[in-house]
Amino acid sequence: MIKIKSLCIKGFRGVKKELSLELNFKSALLFGDNGSGKSSITDAIEWLYKDSVRHLSSDEIDRKGGLTALRNIFIADIEKSSVEISFTDGSLDSQKSISLKKSNPEVENSNNSDAFVEYIESSKNENLILRYRDLTDFVLSTKKEKLDSLSKVIGFADVSNIRGVLKKAVNEVKSSLKSKNYDNEISQREGQIMTSLNERVVSEEQYVNKINEIIKPLGLEKDVTKLEDIDNILSLFKKSDDSVVIEQRAYYSDVISKINDLQNRINNLLDLYEKYYQSFQKIVQDVETLKKIALNKLWTEGLNVLKGSIIEKDECPLCFQKKDREELIKEIELRLKTLESIKKEKSQLDETKKSVEDALDEIKNVIVGVQTNKYFSSKGNQDIRDFVKSITEYISSISQELGVDILKEQRIKTRDKIIFDMAKLNETSVFCQKRNEVLLSQIKGSKILEIQDKITLSRQAYHDIKRLKKEKEVLEKQKSSLEIIYNAFVQKQKEELEAFINVFSKEIDEYYQYMHPGEKMENIEIKITEKEDELTGITLEFQFFDKSVSPPQKYLSESHLNSLGIALFLTSVKAFNKENHFFILDDIISSFDLNHRKRLSDLLMEKFLDYQIFVMTHERNWFDYMKNLVRGKVDWIINVVNWNESKGAHLNETLVDLKRIIEQRLIDNDKTGLGNIIRIYLEGLLKEISEEIEVYVKYRSNEINEDRMSNELLSELKSKTNKQPCKDIFGPIIDKMISSVFIGNKDSHDSSFDPSIGECRAFWQDVLELEKLFRHDVCNTIISTKYYDKVEKKIRCKCGNFSYDWKN
Amino acid sequence: MDKRVKSGKEILDDFFNNILAIPNVEEKLASQIKKMYEEGKLTNINLSNKLTSLKEEEINDKN
Numbered sequence: 031m032i033k034i035k036s037l038c039i040k041g042f043r044g045v046k047k048e049l050s051l052e053l054n055f056k057s058a059l060l061f062g063d064n065g066s067g068k069s070s071i072t073d074a075i076e077w078l079y080k081d082s083v084r085h086l087s088s089d090e091i092d093r094k095g096g097l098t099a100l101r102n103i104f105i106a107d108i109e110k111s112s113v114e115i116s117f118t119d120g121s122l123d124s125q126k127s128i129s130l131k132k133s134n135p136e137v138e139n140s141n142n143s144d145a146f147v148e149y150i151e152s153s154k155n156e157n158l159i160l161r162y163r164d165l166t167d168f169v170l171s172t173k174k175e176k177l178d179s180l181s182k183v184i185g186f187a188d189v190s191n192i193r194g195v196l197k198k199a200v201n202e203v204k205s206s207l208k209s210k211n212y213d214n215e216i217s218q219r220e221g222q223i224m225t226s227l228n229e230r231v232v233s234e235e236q237y238v239n240k241i242n243e244i245i246k247p248l249g250l251e252k253d254v255t256k257l258e259d260i261d262n263i264l265s266l267f268k269k270s271d272d273s274v275v276i277e278q279r280a281y282y283s284d285v286i287s288k289i290n291d292l293q294n295r296i297n298n299l300l301d302l303y304e305k306y307y308q309s310f311q312k313i314v315q316d317v318e319t320l321k322k323i324a325l326n327k328l329w330t331e332g333l334n335v336l337k338g339s340i341i342e343k344d345e346c347p348l349c350f351q352k353k354d355r356e357e358l359i360k361e362i363e364l365r366l367k368t369l370e371s372i373k374k375e376k377s378q379l380d381e382t383k384k385s386v387e388d389a390l391d392e393i394k395n396v397i398v399g400v401q402t403n404k405y406f407s408s409k410g411n412q413d414i415r416d417f418v419k420s421i422t423e424y425i426s427s428i429s430q431e432l433g434v435d436i437l438k439e440q441r442i443k444t445r446d447k448i449i450f451d452m453a454k455l456n457e458t459s460v461f462c463q464k465r466n467e468v469l470l471s472q473i474k475g476s477k478i479l480e481i482q483d484k485i486t487l488s489r490q491a492y493h494d495i496k497r498l499k500k501e502k503e504v505l506e507k508q509k510s511s512l513e514i515i516y517n518a519f520v521q522k523q524k525e526e527l528e529a530f531i532n533v534f535s536k537e538i539d540e541y542y543q544y545m546h547p548g549e550k551m552e553n554i555e556i557k558i559t560e561k562e563d564e565l566t567g568i569t570l571e572f573q574f575f576d577k578s579v580s581p582p583q584k585y586l587s588e589s590h591l592n593s594l595g596i597a598l599f600l601t602s603v604k605a606f607n608k609e610n611h612f613f614i615l616d617d618i619i620s621s622f623d624l625n626h627r628k629r630l631s632d633l634l635m636e637k638f639l640d641y642q643i644f645v646m647t648h649e650r651n652w653f654d655y656m657k658n659l660v661r662g663k664v665d666w667i668i669n670v671v672n673w674n675e676s677k678g679a680h681l682n683e684t685l686v687d688l689k690r691i692i693e694q695r696l697i698d699n700d701k702t703g704l705g706n707i708i709r710i711y712l713e714g715l716l717k718e719i720s721e722e723i724e725v726y727v728k729y730r731s732n733e734i735n736e737d738r739m740s741n742e743l744l745s746e747l748k749s750k751t752n753k754q755p756c757k758d759i760f761g762p763i764i765d766k767m768i769s770s771v772f773i774g775n776k777d778s779h780d781s782s783f784d785p786s787i788g789e790c791r792a793f794w795q796d797v798l799e800l801e802k803l804f805r806h807d808v809c810n811t812i813i814s815t816k817y818y819d820k821v822e823k824k825i826r827c828k829c830g831n832f833s834y835d836w837k838n
Numbered sequence: 839m840d841k842r843v844k845s846g847k848e849i850l851d852d853f854f855n856n857i858l859a860i861p862n863v864e865e866k867l868a869s870q871i872k873k874m875y876e877e878g879k880l881t882n883i884n885l886s887n888k889l890t891s892l893k894e895e896e897i898n899d900k901n
Contacts, residue, residue, distance in 0.1 A: 186846045187846065188846045188847060188850060189846045189849055189850060192850060192875070192880060194882075195880055195881060195882055195885055196885075198882050198885075198886075199882075199885045199886065199889060202886055202889070203889065497897070500897050501893070501897055504893050504896045504897055505893065507864055508864070508867060508889055508892070508893065510862070511862075511863045511864040511867050511868065512867075514860060514861075514862055514863050515857065515860060515863055515868065515871065518853075518857075518860050519853060522849065522852070522853050523849065526844055526849045530844070
C-alpha cells in the first residue's frame with residue numbers, strides 16, 4: 031500500500047517559495063498558528079487526488095476562479111504553482127502544476143501513465159483527508175445520503191443494480207405464466223377432445239388406443255402406435271368436397287379456443303393498463319420537472335466540460351455569461367440530482383408501457399391466427415370478421431392512449447373507458463359453435479367423414495395441449511430457478527452488508543468508546559432501513575443512558591458529534607482505503623477538551639501505528655502532548671509551519687537542513703546571515719542535548735520555553751556536566767562557547783551583529799566539537815539517560831558504543 | 839478490518855462464481871446468467887431475451 035516519501039509544494043495556496051517535507055514514509059506532526067499556511071499541505075494533496083479543493087468551492091476566496099485561487103497570490107505570472115510528490119511505488123511519482131497561459135490557468139501533470147491514472151482514479155473514493163469542517167458531514171446527512179455515500183465507496187450500487195435485473199426477470203416469468211393462463215387453455219382443449227371422442231383423455235397411450243378404436247371400422251392394415259401415425263392416417267383420407275366441412279369445423283373449433291384465450295389476455299391487458307395509468311397520473315403531477323429530463327443530456331455534457339477543466343474561465347460554457355465556475359458546477363449537480371427521482375419514475379412508466387405493448391402484440395398474434403385461415407373470408411363468416419374488426423379497433427384505441435405524449439396532453443383514458451365488450455367474445459364463440467353443429471349435421475351418416483372429423487379435431491386439440499403443457503413446464507422451471515437464484519442473491523447481499531455493518535459498527539463504537547470511556551453513550555450501530563425488500567437508507571443508533579436512540583444530532587453535543595465523526599472517518603480509513611496507507615487530520619480537535627484530545631492522540635498511536643499520519647494543529651497544548659508521545663520514535667517527524675512575506679508558508683529547518691546550509695555557505699564564503707543560522711543550529715542542538723541528558727531549566731510557560739537561548743542552556747549544561755566524573759572533557763568547550771561573541775542575549779539575533787566569515791568558521795568548529803562530545807557519529811544519536819547503564823554507571827548512545835562515566 | 843469487508847464487485851464475483859453450486863437451479867440457465875455477468879452484459883433486456891431463447895430452444899428440442 032502507498033505511503034508518501036516526499037512532498038514539495040511551490041507557489042501553491044499559502045506557500046510562496048517552497049515547502050518541502052522529506053518524509054521517507056514517516057508520519058508528520060506539524061504545528062502552525064492560524065494563518066501560518068499549514069492547510070496548504072492538505073489543499074495540495076486534496077488537489078492532487080481530487081482535482082479540486084472542496085472547502086474552496088464555496089468560499090468567498092474562490093470568487094475569482096477555481097484554479098487561479100490555488101496559485102499563491104504573490105508569485106509572478108510566469109512562475110508555476112506545483113505539487114510534487116513521490117511514493118512508495120516510484121512509478122507513481124508525479125508533479126502537478128498550474129501555469130498561466132495568456133492569463134488562463136493550465137494544468138499539467140508530469141505522470142500520465144496508465145498506472146498513475148488508475149491509481150488516482152481508485153484513490154478518489156478513499157478517505158484520505160479529514161478537516162474540522164467535514165467532521166460531521168456523514169453523521170448529519172440524511173438516511174438516503176448515508177446509504178448512497180457508503181454504497182458509492184464500497185460499490186454496493188452495482189450489487190443493487192444486478193439484484194434489480196434478477197428481480198425483474200422473476201417478475202417477467204411470473205407475469206408470463208399468469209397472463210397465459212395455461213391451466214384454463216389446457217382444460218378448454220381437453221373439453222374439445224371430450225366433445226370429439228366422448229371420453230376424457232389423460233395420457234398419450236389412452237389417446238392412441240382411442241384412435242385405434244375409432245378407426246377399427248375402416249379395417250386398416252396397421253394400428254396406430256404413436257402420435258405421428260395419426261397424422262399419416264389423416265393423410266389417407268381422400269380429399270373430397272365433404273372434407274371441406276371437416277376443415278371448416280376445425281377452423282371454428284380453433285376460433286373458439288382463441289376466443290377463450292383472448293378472454294384471459296384482455297383481462298391481463300386491462301390490469302397492465304391500470305398500472306400504466308397509475309404511473310402516468312403520478313408523473314403528470316410533476317410534469318414541469320419531467321420536462322427538464324430533456325435537458326439532462328445538455329446539463330451532463332456541460333458538467334463534463336466544466337469538470338474536465340476545458341473551460342477555466344468564470345463563465346457559462348453555453349451562454350458565456352459571467353458565472354463562478356465552482357458555483358455553476360454545484361448548481362448543475364443539484365439540478366441533475368433533482369432529476370434522478372423523476373427519471374426513475376419515468377423509466378418505470380416506460381417499462382409498464384412496454385408490458386402493455388407486449389400484451390397488445392400477443393393479442394394481435396392471436397387475431398392474425400384467426401385472419402390468416404382461408405375460411406376467414408368465407409361468405410358466412412361475417413360475424414367472425416366483425417369480431418376481428420372490433421378487437422382490432424380496440425387494440426388501436428389502446429395504442430393511441432399509449433402514444434399520448436405526457437408532456438403535451440397530460441391525460442389518458444381511465445381503465446373504465448377502455449373496457450372491451452366481452453359480450454362480443456361470447457357472441458362470436460356461440461356463432462362458431464352453431465356453425466359447427468350445422469356442419470356436424472351435414473356429415474352425419476357418413477362413417478368415414480365422422481371418423482375423419484373426430485380424429486382431425488381431437489388431434490389438433492391434443493397437439494395444442496402437448497405444446498401448452500411443455501411451455502408451462504419450461505416457464506415454471508425458469509421461474510423456480512430464477513426465484514432460487516434471486517433469493518440466494520438477496521441472502522448473499524444481506525449477509526455481506528450485515529457482516530460489513532457489524533464490523534463497521536463495532537469499530538466505530540470501539541474508537542468512540544476509546545475517546546469517551548465510561549460515558550453513557552454505548553453500542554453505536556449502523557442500521558439498514560428497508561422498504562418493500564429494497565434498501566432505502568442507513569441510520570446511526572446507540573444506547574444513550576441505556577435507551578436505544580437515533581439520530582445522534584438530537585442527543586449529542588458538538589464535541590461528541592465531532593468525536594463520532596472522527597470515529598467514522600478512522601473506521602472508513604481501515605475499511606475502504608485499499609490503495610493508500612496514509613491519512614491527514616487537519617486541525618480536527620478544536621471543540622475537544624484536553625482530556626479528549628489526549629485520548630485521540632493515544633488512539634492514533636495505539637490503533638494506527640502502521641499508518642502514515644499527518645497531524646496538523648494550531649493548538650499548542652495538543653501539539654506538545656503529541657510531541658511527547660512521538661518524540662524519539664523513528665517513524666515520526668515533528669516540525670513547525672511558519673509564514674513570512676518572502677517565503678509564505680514554510681517549515682522550520684531541521685538541524686540536518688541547517689547544517690547543510692551552513693556548510694554550503696562556508697564553502698561559498700557567503701557570510702550573509704550565517705552567524706544567526708549557526709546560532710539557531712546551536713540552540714537546536716543544546717535543546718536536544720538538554721532533553722537527552724536531563725538538563726533542567728527554570729519552568730516557563732510553553733511559548734516562552736520555545737525561546738530558551740543558548741547562554742541559558744549552556745550554563746545549565748555546564749552545571750550538569752560539572753557534577754560528572756567526565757567534567758573535564760566537557761568543561762573547556764562549554765566555557766569557550768559561553769565566552770564567545772556569538773553567545774549573548776536575545777538581541778544578538780538582530781542584524782546589527784555582523785561577524786566575519788573567519789569568526790563564523792571558528793565558531794562553527796566549536797559547535798561541531800561540542801556536538802561530537804555528545805553525539806555518536808556512527809548511530810547519530812545523542813548520549814541519553816534513556817540508555818543509562820546502572821551496573822557500570824555509564825551514560826550511552828542508542829547503539830551503546832559511545833559512553834561516559836556518569837552519575838545519574 | 840480490510841479482509842472482512844468485501845467490495846460490491848467482490849460480492850458479485852463471489853456470487854456468480856458459485857451460482858452453479860446453488861441447489862435446484864437449472865444448470866443451463868445458471869451458466870448463461872454467469873456468462874452474461876462475466877461479459878458485463880447482465881441487463882434487463884439481455885436477460886429477458888436469453889430467457890425467451892432458452893424457452894424456445896427447450897420447447898423445440900423435446901417437443
